[in-house]
Amino acid sequence: MSELKATLRSDLTAAMKARDALTLGTLRMALAAVTNEEVAGSSARELTDAEVTTVLAREVKKRKESAEAFENAGRAELAEKERAESAVLQRYLPAQLSDAEISALAQEAVAEVAASTGSAPTMKQMGLVIKAAQAKAAGRADGAKIAAAVKAALA
Numbered sequence: 295m296s297e298l299k300a301t302l303r304s305d306l307t308a309a310m311k312a313r314d315a316l317t318l319g320t321l322r323m324a325l326a327a328v329t330n331e332e333v334a335g336s337s338a339r340e341l342t343d344a345e346v347t348t349v350l351a352r353e354v355k356k357r358k359e360s361a362e363a364f365e366n367a368g369r370a371e372l373a374e375k376e377r378a379e380s381a382v383l384q385r386y387l388p389a390q391l392s393d394a395e396i397s398a399l400a401q402e403a404v405a406e407v408a409a410s411t412g413s414a415p416t417m418k419q420m421g422l423v424i425k426a427a428q429a430k431a432a433g434r435a436d437g438a439k440i441a442a443a444v445k446a447a448l449a
Contacts, residue, residue: 328350347388399435424441427443
C-alpha cells in the first residue's frame with residue numbers, strides 16, 4: 295500500500311474518532327476514488343504515491359468546478375461545502391508551483407524539446423513541450439496554467 299493511501303486511511307480513522315463529519319465524508323470519497331482507480335482496467339493493482347496524488351488532484355479539480363457551478367446557480371451553501379472538501383483534500387497534495395516557477399519550467403521544456411529535435415520548437419510541437427513540462431511539474435501545477443506558459447514561451 296502506498297504511503298499516501300495509508301495516511302488517508304489513518305486520517306479517516308482519526309476523523310471517525312473525532313466525529314468530524316466533513317473530513318470523514320471527504321476522505322471516504324477520496325479513498326473510494328483511489329479504489330476505483332486501482333480496480334479500473336483489465337487487472338487490479340496497487341497505486342503508487344504519484345498515482346494517488348493524481349487521483350486526489352482530480353478530486354480537488356472536481357470540487358472546484360462544482361463549487362463554481364453551485365455559486366453560479368445561487369447555491370452558496372453547497373458551494374461552500376465543496377470548497378471545504380477541496381481544502382481537506384489539498385492537505386494531501388504537494389504545494390502548487392507559482393506562476394514564475396511554471397514559466398521557468400516551460401522555458402526548460404522548450405529548451406529540452408529543442409535539444410532533442412535539433413531545432414527550436416514551433417507551435418506545431420506545442421504538445422511535445424507541454425508533455426515535457428507536465429512531467430517536470432509532476433502534479434504540482436494545473437494543466438491549463440502549464441499550457442498557457444508553454445504557449446507564451448513558444449510565441
